[in-house]
Amino acid sequence: MAATGASSGKDHWSSRTAFILAAIGSAVGLGNLWRFPSEAGANGGGAFVLFYIFCVVLIGLPVLLSETLIGRHGQADAPESVRRIARESGAATQWSILAGLGVFAAFLVVSFYCVVGGWVLYYIGVFCNDLVQTGLSGGAFQGRDPAEIEALLPGLFGNGGLMVGLNVVFLLITLIFVARGISGGIEVAATWLMPAFFVLLVAITLYSVFGGAFQQTMNYLFTFEPEKLTGEVMLAAVGQAFFSLSLGVAGMITYGSYVGRDVNIAATSGIVALADTTVALLAGICFFPIIFAAGLSPDAGPGLMFQTLPHAFQSMPAGSLVGILFFFMVGFAALTSSVALLEVPTAWLSRALKLRRGVAVGVVATGALVLGTLSALSFNLLSAWHPLGFFPLFEGQGMFDVLDTFTSKLLMPMGAILTSVFLGWVAERRLVNSETGLSPAMQRLWLFLIRWVCPLALLAILIVGIFPSIL
Template identity: 65%
Template sequence: MVATSATARDGWSSRTAFVLAAIGSAVGLGNLWRFPAEAGQNGGGAFVLFYIICVIFIGLPVLLSETLIGRHGQASAPESMRRMAAESGASARWDFLANIGVLSAFMIVSFYCVVGGWVVYYIYVFGVDLMASGLTGGAFEGRSREEIEAILPGLFGSAQLMLTGHIIFFVVTIFFVMRGVSAGIEWVATWLMPTFFVLLIGITLYGLTTGAGAEAFAYLFTFDFSKLTPQVMLAAVGQAFFSLSLGVAGMITYGSYASRDVNLGYTSGIIAGADTAVALISGLCVFPIVFAAMAAGVGDLSVEAGPGLMFASLPVGFQAMPFGSLIGLAFFIMVGFAALTSSVGLLEVPTSWVIERFGLSRAASTLIVGLSAGALGLLSALSFNELADVRPLGFIPIFAEANIFDALDGVTAKIFMPLGAILTCIFVGWVAEPRLVDAENGLSGTLNQVWRALVRYVCPVVLLVIMGFGLFG
């Protein structure tokens, strides 16, 4: 299908489908491994409270700004920007900010699917272990903690395993994007996201029965405001921004498929609220398992941010649990669902652009974009083994030691994403015709005035600070 006009575009079948798809795009691996560790390391409850405030006053205004641009333009992210700029009497070159988002999404999905490949491998590992140990036993019975923790380094060291997992995950992502908005992306959202929430809540409730629930609550929700330092506040702002997947034109693209009867202010609130809820619940899912394992005598386990928490500490935790293999398998299936809904959203951004820019069919556009991003992802997968010594941005001091994977991550997270969000706020707050913005945002009265003030003044400044600290420390 060639989407050359607003009437020819595929779209969501309902507001519920739009909300589920947007939640799926926002909820990803960052919610499941980054938030719990960030909260624990940065003041616990004080961090959590400030994080929620940041979601409301930073993340939500930017999220609404992106969705209203897309819904107004009813086109790919750059074309939606051009249409809104033209109706506001502004330069069409404002599409530059949307092009940044398209490029960011292309780069991110290339290495995001590498991490998705790790999840695929762990699903396989736990599936094999479940067949060997049965339903009731702990995971990896008879294996030492060191052997379990060595699974991840072993994966990293194998080019064959890294490439296989990446290719499997990318092929699945391409398949659903190729099927279109209603038959593919919406199907993923309406089936996988409810299943994801059922698994998340079920595993969380089971984890709380391990006896470490009180410790996990204390770890995450003890309010010690003396720990709310400027560094902690900056970490909370950054987590709020990145957990909503802002600055990659994803919400502009998803908003472009929304019908005119959708109240964007209301639905944006639901999306931000659900994303925040997943982050909070994920902490209560992860830490009881880890703390129970430590109480059982396995020693201290890492709760630091990054893959070590999910792919090393948690598998050790599952060993100490009844039904550990089954719970571990269910957990990584749940993580796979979250990763897939995000990767589908990321791939749709550049695919939508190619469809409109070159007039190609969705199938052809998806293959061109998907295979190109997948090829870049192959280099990212090999950067853990065969290409470990390659430093593509060695001439830039802040990226001098970054391998291919880390360079892609660093450029998008530290430059493109915050820059795209800053420009979005400037465009919506200062450039776009107010009557167009007011007609799209679903807000009125004082709420609209507060939102406009946040977009104009607060969000750009805070995002500029995030960008500055990311680049200069």
């Protein structure tokens, strides 16, 4: 059943709730559960967290609304939606390049995102095996040395066959949901996995709060220390606000194109941003009590989830079961995001080449599998291969890091900057204002933000990403 006001002949969300859950699923992923706690830990806690919340409101939410607006008005894949707005505004249709960057970025990101999803599957298996061996009587990995626990991830990295196999499994699960379409696949994933994710997140957070160093965590995350708010920390917070909402990959343009005219996209964008931020904060409240209670350091960076936390589960009652539930929760979030990422190039290819959905997603997934295989092998068999090492930005990087750097530091900020400029300065004002669902005063504020604040902040991310020595 299409949402009221949806055009016939095009698959749409069955309800506003389905769209909100799918949009939250698109935004909530490893950026919240992996990147946010590691960034908060690496950047001193409270100063970073509070400035991050500020950035979500002033930068993340306006761009999120902008992407959704483009998709809802265009009612097509991302480049075609931009092209339609440009044509109606009397502007050059070449502005569709901004969405083309997003489509390309989504394709590249899903190729290595599924590799990380494979790591999650591996840890589910590790904890399941540990539960069989040790039961519920005590912590995880009983009798094993902490160094041995932390060596699990490097051990996985060294096994090329296992890395590739896990990537294939995660990509296939993603493909199945996307191949079944909006109402029959993507919506099903969102409406089942996101509630399950939130239940697990709340349950594990409560377990962590009552069994860990809660007060120390609250002091760490929410005590504002002005001296720690350096330029580097502020840019890290801006970047986290941008990446945690999955902006710049045309995901919300694509999902917005399946929204009926009766949905207030300003209100739904606010709900998505609020849910995304809440998940990030809960992830911090979930992670750090466990880490502090175990006497471990919060500044482990990217290794926080896959090395520090498994070690911390060793000292927790029923640690193996908690580990299983924790990584299932992470897997649910990663899957809903990978589904959204794969949908973006699938929707474009289906329209551009007039392919059936099943064929289009198969072509995209095949390309992603090739890049994903190279990414997985860059940790082992291809570790000495640096495909773009002749560029300073990519010096010493294998395929996984090249794809991560190219998308996060170049394509995604560029796409978001162009989106802000396009809606702020190019698109016809009456056309845009009729779509937002904002009051006149809020429309003026939103226009100011996407004209000035968002492009300048995102430009800073882009410049620092290319020239990190500036800081």
